Amino acid sequence: MNLFGKQTVSMTWDFPEANIFLETVGGYLPAAQYIADCVETLPWNVEPGAASQANAASNTITAGKVVSTDPPYYDNIGYADLSDFFYVWLRHAMRGVFPALFATMVVPKDDELVATPGRHGGKDAAELFFLEGMTQAMRRLAEQAHAAYPTTIYYAFKQAETTELGTSSTGWETFLEAVIRSGFAITGTWPLRSEQEFRMRGLGANALASSIVLVCRQRSIAAPSISRRDFMRELKDELKDAVQVMIGGGEGVSPVAPVDLAQAVIGPGMAIFSKYSAVLEADGSSMTVHTALTLINRMLTEGADEFDADTQFCLGWFDEQGWAAGEFGKADVLARAKGTSVDHVRDARVVEAGYGKVRLLKPAEYPSDWSPLKDNNTPVWEAMHQLIRALRNEGETLAGTLLAGMPDRAEPIRNLAYRLYTLCERKGWADDARAYNELITSWTGIEAASHEKGHLGSQTKFEM
Numbered sequence: 374m375n376l377f378g379k380q381t382v383s384m385t386w387d388f389p390e391a392n393i394f395l396e397t398v399g400g401y402l403p404a405a406q407y408i409a410d411c412v413e414t415l416p417w418n419v420e421p422g423a424a425s426q427a428n429a430a431s432n433t434i435t436a437g438k439v440v441s442t443d444p445p446y447y448d449n450i451g452y453a454d455l456s457d458f459f460y461v462w463l464r465h466a467m468r469g470v471f472p473a474l475f476a477t478m479v480v481p482k483d484d485e486l487v488a489t490p491g492r493h494g495g496k497d498a499a500e501l502f503f504l505e506g507m508t509q510a511m512r513r514l515a516e517q518a519h520a521a522y523p524t525t526i527y528y529a530f531k532q533a534e535t536t537e538l539g540t541s542s543t544g545w546e547t548f549l550e551a552v553i554r555s556g557f558a559i560t561g562t563w564p565l566r567s568e569q570e571f572r573m574r575g576l577g578a579n580a581l582a583s584s585i586v587l588v589c590r591q592r593s594i595a596a597p598s599i600s601r602r603d604f605m606r607e608l609k610d611e612l613k614d615a616v617q618v619m620i621g622g623g624e625g626v627s628p629v630a631p632v633d634l635a636q637a638v639i640g641p642g643m644a645i646f647s648k649y650s651a652v653l654e655a656d657g658s659s660m661t662v663h664t665a666l667t668l669i670n671r672m673l674t675e676g677a678d679e680f681d682a683d684t685q686f687c688l689g690w691f692d693e694q695g696w697a698a699g700e701f702g703k704a705d706v707l708a709r710a711k712g713t714s715v716d717h718v719r720d721a722r723v724v725e726a727g728y729g730k731v732r733l734l735k736p737a738e739y740p741s742d743w744s745p746l747k748d749n750n751t752p753v754w755e756a757m758h759q760l761i762r763a764l765r766n767e768g769e770t771l772a773g774t775l776l777a778g779m780p781d782r783a784e785p786i787r788n789l790a791y792r793l794y795t796l797c798e799r800k801g802w803a804d805d806a807r808a809y810n811e812l813i814t815s816w817t818g819i820e821a822a823s824h825e826k827g828h829l830g831s832q833t834k835f836e837m
């Protein structure tokens with residue numbers, strides 16, 4: 374039986390399946406090795422560090438310090454409840470050594486900043502407790518931390534509620550509300566790959582792969598307000614560039630994985646929102662964080678006009694039908710609106726059209742002997758799905774070989790993969806979403822293989 378098995382305790386959560394005798398995560402030896410690695414790199418010849426316990430909402434420890442903090446994630450983990458599991462045994466053994474630490478029968482819970490409905494008498498009351506407590510804790514940081522340095526806050530919480538209207542999350546919203554209310558302006562965000570991809574919550578789900586570091590400074594008391602219309606204009610002007618930087622990656626910087634993009638884009642969006650004392654709606658009320666997040670998220674799916682007409686048609690048809698067949702009449706109207714025709718898209722060999730129906734071909738149905746060098750009608754849609762087929766069937770090397778034959782397509786292909794990921798996630802099409810995510814996460818390898826092959830025209834002996 375597993376160490377902790379599927380036992381029923383007062384909370385239902387993931388359960389560990391670790392085999393402590395194996396040399397994998399959860400095994401005794403790797404765990405000891407992790408600790409040894411840390412101990413080895415400790416700087417022994419500097420001032421010793423110190424640890425003390427305090428409620429963040431009333432602490433004095435942070436006064437005049439540089440603060441980098443990893444706060445609780447809304448209702449993600451009840452640390453105090455979890456600690457009880459161990460505390461009761463530790464208390465037996467260690468009460469005599471640390472009487473102050475083990476003074477209570479169980480772990481103290483009143484000050485814990487988590488939104489636990491059971492503890493606070495309902496979902497709304499739990500949210501209010503978290504918002505007020507977190508605002509107080511953040512205000513404490515904003516007022517006390519060293520003014521010359523930004524405060525950095527780690528936040529790893531996947532946006533949870535995704536609907537046709539957009540993606541939002543109560544956990545995120547409440548947390549950001551607290552940060553902004555406390556007097557902080559978010560001046561930057563750094564997506565950071567930190568969570569192990571094979572952890573329990575990651576299995577079988579498109580789980581978050583990055584944490585976000587929010588970089589905060591105290592907002593000036595003279596910060597002006599702005600109208601909704603001007604806010605939208607600023608979002609439009611600045612977000613597009615910010616997103617391009619995120620998905621483009623760069624020297625030594627990996628592109629943000631599609632699974633993280635919706636969350637990563639919150640940073641630059643919130644930087645605009647939080648530098649103003651308020652964003653004023655037409656009726657004079659202040660825009661809520663919820664509305665701001667919805668508007669920021671919507672920016673991710675706007676601007677499809679950057680693609681060729683056939684790809685725009687495919688995007689629209691996929692949005693409507695997925696991979697299923699739809700009425701020819703409807704497809705015809707959509708194709709005309711995008712400046713192409715069903716015949717033209719069929720000639721590009723990305724749809725099957727006949728008997729009054731039109732259906733997008735799945736990557737597995739694409740011909741495996743395709744070469745960009747021999748195809749003079751290649752919408753980005755086709756190029757990207759050919760890469761997915763090649764990656765799946767034959768790995769990064771072959772996908773890289775295909776990319777070498779169409780180097781100018783690299784950027785639009787990547788943009789399309791991000792866009793399709795966002796669309797699939799919104800629709801709840803997890804398998805498709807995963808395929809687009811995989812293309813991006815393998816991108817560095819595909820590009821390296823493509824460079825190895827040499828770009829079309831740069832090598833005369835190039836063969837496909």
Ligand SMILES: C[S@@+](CC[C@H](N)C(=O)[O-])C[C@H]1O[C@@H](n2cnc3c(N)ncnc32)[C@H](O)[C@@H]1O
Binds near residue numbers: 445446
């Ligand atoms: C996301 S965890 C930080 C984990 C830590 N970075 C680590 O790697 O172990 C958030 C922590 O905040 C603590 N916490 C909750 N409420 C708090 C409060 N009012 N004051 C200080 N810390 C609190 C939790 O007990 C938990 O340890």
